[in-house]
Amino acid sequence: MGDLLVSLYAPAVEALGRRTARTDVTIRPVLAPERHVVLSWVERHFSQNWASEAAVAIGRQPSSCLIALSNGELVGFACYDAIARGFFGPTGVAEASRGQGIGAALLHRTLQAMKDMGYAYAIIGDPGPARFYIDAVGAVEIPVAGKGIYADMLRTPKPAVLA
Numbered sequence: 001m002g003d004l005l006v007s008l009y010a011p012a013v014e015a016l017g018r019r020t021a022r023t024d025v026t027i028r029p030v031l032a033p034e035r036h037v038v039l040s041w042v043e044r045h046f047s048q049n050w051a052s053e054a055a056v057a058i059g060r061q062p063s064s065c066l067i068a069l070s071n072g073e074l075v076g077f078a079c080y081d082a083i084a085r086g087f088f089g090p091t092g093v094a095e096a097s098r099g100q101g102i103g104a105a106l107l108h109r110t111l112q113a114m115k116d117m118g119y120a121y122a123i124i125g126d127p128g129p130a131r132f133y134i135d136a137v138g139a140v141e142i143p144v145a146g147k148g149i150y151a152d153m154l155r156t157p158k159p160a161v162l163a
Contacts, residue, residue: 005121123142
């Protein structure tokens with residue numbers, strides 16, 4: 001599936017906020033001195049590529065990387081304006097914490113932060129769980145084939161296998 005588009009003024013975004021208001025996590029922007037902790041966590045749980053994008057988001061003023069904390073422990077993150085202005089992501093929740101509404105709460109808070117910054121729409125680039133975004137906030141597919149901004153991205157070479 002291609003990139004998705006979300007209207008930040010859609011009733012579905014507001015409804016998501018009401019549904020996730022009681023999620024038992026603290027969601028807040030990353031503080032500059034936490035950068036190394038968050039990036040290490042993102043790389044360990046997800047990938048170097050996502051850690052690179054999160055580094056860009058954390059370096060913005062204000063930080064455009066939000067984290068979810070449960071009992072003081074980092075359990076998820078969500079970024080915007082990392083790969084390009086107006087883009088949501090990357091985002092992820094630790095495997096052990098999935099299914100508790102944390103991803104939905106991060107999505108809502110991040111989209112709200114984008115709206116507060118003056119955006120009317122958010123682009124979700126190369127979404128993994130597209131159905132989640134369609135159901136959660138009424139995202140629609142942008143009718144352009146291909147991987148969009150990620151199409152020609154450099155990748156870490158795979159190590160050679162020695163026989």
